[in-house]
């Protein structure tokens with residue numbers, strides 16, 4: 185449950201609809217599903233097995249299983265990725281908390297899309313409010329991590345996940361009745377292979393990694409907490425299906441709303457902060473739903489950020505509290521340019537992105553696929569696919585699926601990842 189809590193977060197409800205709408209709708213969804221089956225699921229199993237066998241942080245795992253080699257460098261890439269991701273994740277979560285307040289104050293009622301867009305730029309572009317909200321979110325995360333991860337979070341995830349699903353279903357019930365919604369549904373669900381480009385494929389892979397918390401050591405860390413009797417394969421399938429279901433629900437709510445309200449799909453990170461208040465404002469008891477929705481989203485973001493910070497401080501040993509405070513402060517500093525990206529720093533657009541977009545691009549589309557590639561090669565060839573398979577099938581009989589997994593780890597996953605990575609970056 186804690187791993188589901190880690191996987192489900194802003195990646196599903198904020199990032200997935202945003203990337204889908206910026207990448208051609210159904211074409212993206214098609215590659216996304218393929219990337220889950222061919223890369224996401226096998227790698228998720230690999231990371232959980234690696235963590236359980238290596239028993240430690242993502243840095244020590246590689247050292248334990250291949251002592252005296254440079255493979256721990258993969259762990260370093262992973263920790264760098266997760267640090268960058270947490271730095272802007274906290275900014276988005278901060279926006280969520282501001283929207284929670286705005287919704288409670290009844291600020292979405294009767295607003296048209298142009299006004300909602302202006303509201304988003306007011307909030308995200310405010311000179312200090314996003315910084316304060318980002319700091320508060322990180323302080324909360326650090327507090328939870330400092331007190332120890334498992335006790336509260338696992339219990340929490342159990343209530344939170346069904347809650348999120350229910351509230352998304354309620355929103356979906358409203359969205360499908362809006363005029364224009366069917367066109368949005370069609371755009372989201374109709375697979376259009378002719379629109380798939382290398383860049384779309386890389387973005388889909390980056391999204392799978394982001395959403396499944398792969399390539400950044402989080403699942404390795406959580407795997408190290410799994411006890412020997414827990415079956416890894418079925419846990420991984422469960423995590424993958426739960427994560428996919430919430431992402432699809434997020435898309436089913438947001439994408440039709442774009443069509444219904446005439447919102448520009450390429451709007452970027454503010455997309456859901458315009459689309460969802462537009463839907464909420466059109467609902468009876470909108471204020472209540474809005475409060476519930478943003479509260480749940482905030483909580484879901486927290487279960488994810490806790491996993492991220494946990495991953496960063498997992499190797500701190502007995503100096504854990506101190507390390508937690510230090511890491512959270514460092515992440516805050518690193519995130520300042522992202523928090524100011526829509527406001528005071530909006531004129532800076534390195535490589536055509538604002539700071540937040542750049543941090544996201546580097547982490548999700550470069551470092552995560554690299555970390556995943558390194559992990560796949562390590563598991564398939566260095567630790568060894570058969571040894572990894574033995575860890576997967578510890579208490580169950582050897583199965584064909586296990587054999588297929590071992591083959592995939594050696595050949596398919598590294599080759600496909602390398603191909604998508606190289607063509608996606610250069611194409």
Ligand code: PFF
Pocket residue numbers: 190191192193194195196266269394395396397398400401402403488489491492495
């Ligand atoms: N998978 C989370 C999401 O989709 O929101 C993000 C995430 C959580 C990344 C935990 C990394 C991590 F360690």
